[in-house]
Amino acid sequence: MTGIDATSVMYIIEIIIGGLLVAIGVHFVPVGGAPAAMAQATGVGTGTVQLAAGSGLTGLLAAGLMMKMTDDLLLIVASGAVGAMIMIDATMVVGNWVYIYGVGAPPASAKVNYDPITKLPQPPYMAPGTVGQGIPTVCYVSGTIGGLLGGAGGSLIYFALLSINGNPGLSGIFAIGIFLVNAVLASWNIQGTIEGFHDTKFKRWPRVLQAALLASAIIGVMAVMITGGA
Amino acid sequence: MDAFSMGLLAAMGALATVAGASEDIESDVGSQSNPNSQVQLAAQVGFPHRIYNKAISGEPPSNALWCAVAAGTAMVLIEKFAMPALLSIALGAAVAALFNGVFSTTAYMGRNASQARFNQYVFLDVLRTHTTTIMAHAWITAFCITCISYIMAYVLPMTHPFPMPLIAMIWGLAVGAIGSSTGDVHYGAEREFQNTPFGAGLNTMDSGHIVREAEAGVRSSIDNAWFCAKFGGPATGMAFGLTVFLDNWRATIFDPATQGVLVVATGVVIVIILNIYNKMLENYARKKYGPYPEYKGDIEA
Numbered sequence: 001m002t003g004i005d006a007t008s009v010m011y012i013i014e015i016i017i018g019g020l021l022v023a024i025g026v027h028f029v030p031v032g033g034a035p036a037a038m039a040q041a042t043g044v045g046t047g048t049v050q051l052a053a054g055s056g057l058t059g060l061l062a063a064g065l066m067m068k069m070t071d072d073l074l075l076i077v078a079s080g081a082v083g084a085m086i087m088i089d090a091t092m093v094v095g096n097w098v099y100i101y102g103v104g105a106p107p108a109s110a111k112v113n114y115d116p117i118t119k120l121p122q123p124p125y126m127a128p129g130t131v132g133q134g135i136p137t138v139c140y141v142s143g144t145i146g147g148l149l150g151g152a153g154g155s156l157i158y159f160a161l162l163s164i165n166g167n168p169g170l171s172g173i174f175a176i177g178i179f180l181v182n183a184v185l186a187s188w189n190i191q192g193t194i195e196g197f198h199d200t201k202f203k204r205w206p207r208v209l210q211a212a213l214l215a216s217a218i219i220g221v222m223a224v225m226i227t228g229g230a
Numbered sequence: 231m232d233a234f235s236m237g238l239l240a241a242m243g244a245l246a247t248v249a250g251a252s253e254d255i256e257s258d259v260g261s262q263s264n265p266n267s268q269v270q271l272a273a274q275v276g277f278p279h280r281i282y283n284k285a286i287s288g289e290p291p292s293n294a295l296w297c298a299v300a301a302g303t304a305m306v307l308i309e310k311f312a313m314p315a316l317l318s319i320a321l322g323a324a325v326a327a328l329f330n331g332v333f334s335t336t337a338y339m340g341r342n343a344s345q346a347r348f349n350q351y352v353f354l355d356v357l358r359t360h361t362t363t364i365m366a367h368a369w370i371t372a373f374c375i376t377c378i379s380y381i382m383a384y385v386l387p388m389t390h391p392f393p394m395p396l397i398a399m400i401w402g403l404a405v406g407a408i409g410s411s412t413g414d415v416h417y418g419a420e421r422e423f424q425n426t427p428f429g430a431g432l433n434t435m436d437s438g439h440i441v442r443e444a445e446a447g448v449r450s451s452i453d454n455a456w457f458c459a460k461f462g463g464p465a466t467g468m469a470f471g472l473t474v475f476l477d478n479w480r481a482t483i484f485d486p487a488t489q490g491v492l493v494v495a496t497g498v499v500i501v502i503i504l505n506i507y508n509k510m511l512e513n514y515a516r517k518k519y520g521p522y523p524e525y526k527g528d529i530e531a
Binding site: 033034036037038039040044045046047049050051053054055057058060061062064065066067068069070072075078079082083085086087089090091092093094095096097098099100101102103104105106107113114118120121122123124125126127128129130133134135136137140141144168169172173176 | 263264265267268288289290388390391392393396397399400401403404406407408410411412413414415416418419420422423428429430431432433434435436461462465466468469472473476477480481485486487490491493494497498500501504505507508509511512514515516518519521522524525527529530531
């Protein structure tokens with residue numbers, strides 16, 4: 001166990017910023033939950049936390065490797081962000097393969113009449129009795145941004161923890177824990193499904209900012225105190 | 231970049247592809263993850279069935295558990311008992327498969343027993359034949375991912391700083407997230423509802439009306455694995471293989487110690503290419519299938 005000094009406060013702030021990035025990033029990830037698995041709703045057919053954690057922690061692996069080679073914060077965080085984006089993008093592309101070739105349905109958003117990026121009309125391509133399916137361009141771009149923020153957040157948390165204790169295993173597992181707390185908080189705010197930044201639910205993000213700020217601050221202090229002695 | 235690293239990277243990509251495919255088929259045989267909601271609902275709306283029902287948890291946490299158990303066991307055998315790596319990983323995966331068997335059995339019996347009031351039975355022959363199939367696929371997933379973790383932690387010239395079980399846990403979580411997002415859609419949206427026309431997702435009115443007849447006789451979950459192994463499983467393998475390969479490729483062709491910026495820039499280029507490809511895919515689908523004829527709104531296609 002170690003005391004809290006000025007350096008520790010800086011690391012706690014980094015953990016808080018990382019937590020906030022994760023919480024906001026989850027709001028960008030287009031997930032349709034169980035209905036999307038039956039092509040009944042737009043987005044990826046899984047849960048918010050599941051996909052955000054899958055991509056964010058893949059980014060953590062990339063950041064962990066980079067931090068072994070350099071102590072440049074920007075490079076480490078960028079490497080984590082890019083790793084997460086690659087995972088979520090590969091997943092969404094293959095997800096669209098399944099919707100298009102396996103189910104035979106074109107991607108369509110149910111939340112907007114026209115895709116804000118491509119301007120393509122959406123309602124005529126929505127299957128009857130469903131609220132959209134697949135991952136149209138706006139959702140895809142939103143998911144990429146979500147991966148970027150989640151990967152960057154997770155990497156920043158890992159950077160702070162490893163700077164304190166120098167133990168990659170301990171820092172990695174704590175980073176996963178802090179990541180999941182913030183992802184779950186965001187998931188409660190979303191209440192199940194969200195299409196991305198064009199979804200009306202996205203406007204709820206200021207609420208989760210407050211919750212994540214509080215949770216990350218408490219966990220940040222605990223994590224620094226516990227892992228500091230390792 | 232050297233030939234040895236590239237060879238290992240290729241092996242990791244191939245192992246990841248197999249792991250992804252087996253993970254998806256394991257979840258299809260067991261009917262885990264999101265499509266399970268329809269299996270669970272089926273008996274309640276008057277369609278009792280012989281589909282295996284084991285929603286232990288979301289796929290990412292359960293696969294993270296299997297892979298971490300396999301890698302943890304393998305690491306103990308390698309480091310404390312000096313056993314050969316391949317044998318240790320195989321034994322670790324066997325322990326993970328046993329864990330999987332316990333969870334699968336309790337989940338199947340618990341879920342079906344709780345639906346007795348809807349005439350949903352616990353079929354002991356289904357339990358006997360399917361549980362072993364599920365365990366076998368879980369063994370393959372755990373074995374492949376532990377091999378990837380072993381290569382990353384011990385074999386690559388630039389070893390990963392994380393301990394092997396932690397790497398396996400993260401890849402297990404990722405393969406579960408990918409399987410849940412890709413291959414499961416083939417099972418949930420297509421295989422479970424082959425009684426509805428091809429070309430659309432499940433109409434809300436048809437919820438729970440899952441197909442219970444097989445190509446011959448009564449449909450079991452092994453029939454579902456046979457179907458999903460043709461597309462959903464390999465697609466999941468492609469997604470996980472792409473993730474493992476592309477993520478590690480950029481750190482192999484450039485040296486992260488001296489060319490960190492290039493490692494990141496290569497990743498950004500990959501992300502941009504994937505975004506463009508997705509747009510092309512969307513255009514293809516809209517052109518190929520066209521708008522739904524049932525649409526009566528004002529917006530022109």
